[in-house]
Amino acid sequence: MKNIFIYSLLSFLWIGNLVAQQTPAAKQTQAYSIEGATAHLGNGEVIENSLLMFNNGKITFVGKATAKIARQGTVIDATGKQVYPGFIAANASLGLVEIDAVRATDDEDEVGSMLPHIRSLIAYNAESKVVESMRPNGVLMGQITPRGGTISGTSSVVQFDAWNWEDAAIKKDDAIHINWPGSLTRGRWWMGEDPALKLDPKYGENIQKIVTYFTDAKRYLSSNQKVENIPFSATKGLFNGSQKLFIHANGEKEITDAVSKMKAIGINNMVLVHAKGAENVANLLLKNNIPVIIERSHRIPEGEDDDFDVSYRNAKILMDKGITVGIGMEGQMERMNTRNLPFYAGTYAAYGVGKEEALKMITLNNAKILGIDSFVGSLEVGKDATLFISEGDALEMKGNILTDAFIQGRKISLETHQTTLWKRYSNKYKTD
DSSP states (O other): OHHHHHHHHHHHHHHHHHHTOOOOOOOOOSOEEEESOEEEOSSSOEESSEEEEEETTEEEEEEETTSOOOOOSEEEEOTTOEEEEOEEEEEEOTTTBSOTTOGGGBOSOOSSSBOTTOBSGGGOOTTOHHHHTTGGGTEEEEEEOOOSSSEEEEEEEEESOOSSHHHHEEEEEEEEEEEOOOSEEEOOGGGTOOOSEEEOTTHHHHHHHHHHHHHHHHHHHTSOOSSOOHHHHTTHHHHHTSSEEEEEEOSHHHHHHHHHHHHHHTOOOEEEEEOTTGGGGHHHHHHTTOOEEEOOSSSOOOSTTSOTTHHHHHHHHHHHTTOOEEEBOOSTTHHHHGGGHHHHHHHHHHTTSOHHHHHHTTTHHHHHHHTOTTTSSSOOTTSBOOEEEESSOTTSTTTOOEEEEEETTEEOOOOOHHHHHHHHHHHHTOOO
């Protein structure tokens, strides 16, 4: 009875929080000109003393402020500030879980193991308090990804200022996600087994289950079945190339097996997620044009023989091999930590990756990997005006102070329940 009361109370507080959600911005009705800022275009280019103009949700001019061109609409003097394209969080579960302790707010994992037809988009909560807290750090878009099982389901890409999932979606059902089995296992020490790593005798069997599933799906799609198999139908995009397969895998053997097995079935459009050991099979990835979504840099090394700073240098190691790299989110406290996305890029920049190359990992590189680079990911004429102005370097904690942010040209609020509480208690304890 006590637990029921606690869960009911938490649910009530969660619903109450939704009422206080910031109202999404209205469609852009007036042009903007941002003048004098240092513009980081997201494609590796930087323009000092820049002029950027946008109207009707699209960027109309990017160049030097000295250009003899009439300014459009409202002019924002951003002298001494920085302009960036909106940051993109790949492989995130934002909006799928609000309160871990309240099961009704947790939609990141469905029952079952082979779930290509499960769509994360329809479970996405556009009014999430967690989602709104991303915007003040410049994280304005994300790939919303299901978790669990062998085939977790289908992700979609959304922008973070919307009334509902229909308004939020900027690319529906972009990819299917699969958790590739590991070839190693540990004994159950609590059962008296040896806890040391050893080969998993079921590895081959686990792989065969995946191969059989996709082979059956391909056979079904090429047949004229009268009764629809919804899970198999959901894999159609993998075989015609309109959808990507995001393979969550670690280890040279696992990566090699995953790529070779999927290609043999006829799936060619792949992305590796996590991909520890990918640098050792770089030729395989380059040959098959497979990019990598790596994990956040703020984590400890996993291997006993890993260098202490390998987590910080991982991006540099992969880039030196010629691999396209983006940054994704997964793991402990991933939803709340997604706001730190720019600082993860900043850490990779401090350990060998150039600052603008690090920026690309959360802008243009992620956009290319997610298949949305034709309209977001960089500050270029014709692309969506999804961008922000920061007082300083947005990849550093002290500099990442946003003054203005826009999604598809709409000037969005940077207020959240957290900034409201911060202001409230800052004033309460303010001293003369």
